[in-house]
Amino acid sequence: MFDIQEIRSQFSILDREVNGKPLVYLDNAATSQKPNSVLEVCHAYYTELNANVHRGIHTLSQLATEEMELSRRKIQRFINAEHDFEVIFTKGTTEGLNLISYILTQKLQKDDEIIISYLEHHSNIVPWQLLCERTGAKLRVIPIDENGILQLDYFDKFLSEKTKVVSVNQVSNALGIVNPIEEIIARTRKNTDAYIVIDGAQSAPHFNIDVQKLDCDFFVFSGHKMYAPMGTGILYGKREILEALPPFHGGGEMIATCSFDKTTYAGLPFKYEAGTPNVGGNIALGAAVDFMNRVGHENIQNHENALLEYAQRHLLEIEGLKVYGEKAKRTGVVSFNLEGVGISSDVGMILDKMGIAVRTGHHCTQPIMEFFNIAGTVRASFAVYNTFEEIDLLVEGVKKAQRMLS
Incomplete structure (x- = not known):
């Protein structure tokens, strides 16, 4: 049985706060957090x-x-x-x-x-x-x-x-x-x-x-x-x-x-x-x-794919938001920009003030960014300990960044 709260309980760092807010860690493509057993x-x-x-x-x-x-x-x-x-x-x-x-x-x-x-x-x-x-x-x-x-x-x-x-x-x-x-x-x-x-x-x-x-x-x-x-x-x-x-x-x-x-x-x-x-x-x-x-490869994959589908669906409800690779088969990552916001790091800094950790910039893939004629993206990336509630907080954070930066 897949128990997300039991899994989260194995990661002590998820209990901390960042800028007075509960940590929402969505930078797993850069590095994942470590369970207590490790x-x-x-x-x-x-x-x-x-x-x-x-x-x-x-x-x-x-x-x-x-x-x-x-x-x-x-x-x-x-x-x-x-x-x-x-x-x-x-x-x-x-x-x-x-x-x-x-x-x-x-x-x-x-x-x-x-x-x-x-x-x-x-x-x-x-x-x-x-x-x-x-x-x-x-x-x-x-x-x-x-x-x-x-x-x-x-x-x-x-x-x-x-x-x-x-x-x-x-x-x-x-x-x-x-x-x-x-x-x-x-x-x-x-x-x-x-x-x-x-x-x-x-x-x-x-x-x-x-x-x-x-x-x-x-x-x-x-x-x-x-x-x-x-x-x-x-x-x-x-x-x-x-x-x-x-x-x-x-x-x-x-x-x-x-x-x-x-x-x-x-x-x-x-x-x-x-x-x-x-x-x-x-x-x-x-x-x-x-x-x-112990968690199981199938459980990991199913949960992360569900997070990705949920995140993309709700992010795309935001007017002026573009997801890169939207129609491709993907796993673990949603990479996006807001129309009219030229610097992805501005979005990332606002999210950070809300305790939400994402990655911004070119992600060490400058040729991809040149292909899409952009300087970088906002990248949210998921791990087995992430939740749908955290995705909701991300979506609300992006909406706030859009209001502040447009």
Whole structure:
């Protein structure tokens, strides 16, 4: 049974006030709040287990290692990876994408092509631009229509023997649009042997992920958007690909042998986990997976989709309000502007005075904003602990901002 009040009771921060008003937190696409069960795991690590992992014979090191590797196995099951060593701990989606673009350097040469989409976060644009600068490869971008929907006819035209990488997000952070990645992967497999990279930063918090069913080569996501601490994330990569590619960072943990003459590298996953990891955070990421499993993926998805439908319906009753991507399949996000209000941050500041936290600006997706000829949007984004009553407060807040700013 889905009990929203019981779920909310697990998030202590939701009891606080902001500017004398009860907190209404609708900035979950930027980062989610953390349940007490996750915070307790963080506290327990630093007060009971604090030690480096994989390197110590003493009890604390052994226990910390066991807990972090247990977390890795939880995440393996969470995304249905075939092997736990295909799960690489990172600092987040951005590091994962930079890691992939770097280790693929030797696989590209001049005039090869990398395909991304117009809906990408800057972290799925800039690393590929840097790879193009290193190799002489070229970037091709799948366009969108006026609803923000990818134009796959262009994607078909782009695919060729020159295509070496296809990297797209599963869900747009700016608009919440759910992209047809199954179709993109199928078309890529049919026509090329390109590496397929999926940015799952905005999909992992909202619905079930199965990397084997998807048949992607890489899948990356952040922990802090799915109820885990900041500075945590996951890179999934197929075993045979990760084993064949070079390491990213050099240092401790990722070596098998090291001498001044030659260094050999450790096996997976340690080959890509140089240095001391965020042990407490990585263990807490497993606790966040436990939380989501207890609530249930279907319950999370159904509740958040209901919030989205309710929010969009009532926001669109406001005269002069435009929702971007209104007619596209979406999850977790409603992104909008008010006619006659040129700066989205003005709306955000008024909402903040009412205790309502939203995100404003370009959301690290400047090409999307340029396409719609706007500077930014107001973005409300939802998590499992949000309520319909909070949506009502958002709608009333937007109406107040409209009266004040028009």
